[in-house]
Amino acid sequence: MPSRHFALAITGASGAVYGxxxxxxLLRGGHRVSLTVSAAGFAVLGEECGLRWEGEPERVRAALDAYFEGLPGRIAYHPVDDLFSPIASGSAAPDAMIVAPCSMGTLSRIACGNSGNLLERAADVMLKEGRPLVLVPRETPLNAIHLENMLKLSRLGVRMIPAMPGFYHHPTTVEEMVDFVVGKVLDAIGVEHRLFKRWGSE
Structure with a gap:
């Protein structure tokens, strides 16, 4: 499959490991990734994953290059306040965008068309251009506002893939449970993978 371009956003919801x-x-598959991370997303990356990536853009880019070194794809970092980034324009819209994990605040602002930063603007671009947008909500319990916002976006064609791992493949590690959710996201954007055993497969 030829290389594709994906926008990926990490917010401050718990579950930074999914992103x-x-x-x-995506990089292992040789694809191009445009990454943006909210301020809270950087904090959660440090707290949950031990990844201290925050700082000036050049520092973040160096940290990303070091972490993902050796993978064939290309990753580009776009600060969340950079509204001049290519992914903020419909003329340079990526093939798909994923927000993983997606906080309820971010989901609400996307549902309202409130494009106050690059993450929200890029999601709005996907909606207006009719491109695939996938959100990985990570919150529990969900209140009526959360559910109404998800329904609103779902009716617009946004794919909701909550961070809900399956157990029919008998996972034995946290990594296997994470891979199940990530595999579901890859299914939604048409990227082949072998992250989990499919039901009925040998």
Whole structure:
């Protein structure tokens, strides 16, 4: 399959590992990734994954290059306040965008068309251009506002893939549970993978 371009956003919801693993798999497949991370997303990356990537853009880019070194794809970092980034324009819209994990605040602002930063603007671009947008909500319990916002976006064609691992493949590690969710995201954007055993397969 030819190389494709994906926008990936990491917010401050718990579950930063989903975004990191997704980036790894996309790069392993030789794809191009445009990454943006919210301020809270950087904090969660440090707290949950031990990844201290925050700082000036050049420092972040160096950290990303070191972490993903050896993978054939290309990753580009775009600061969340950079509204001049290519992914902020419909004329340079990526093939698909994924927000993993997606906080309820981010989901709400996307649902309202409130494009106050690059992450939200890039998601709005995907909606207006009719490109695939996938959100990985990570919150529990969900209140009526959360559910109404998800329904609103779902009716617009946004794919909702909650961070809900399956257990029919008998996972034995946290990594296997993470891979199940990441695999579901890859299915939604048409990227082949072998992250989990499919039901009925040998």
């Amino acid at each position: 990191v693993r997704l980036a790894e798999e």
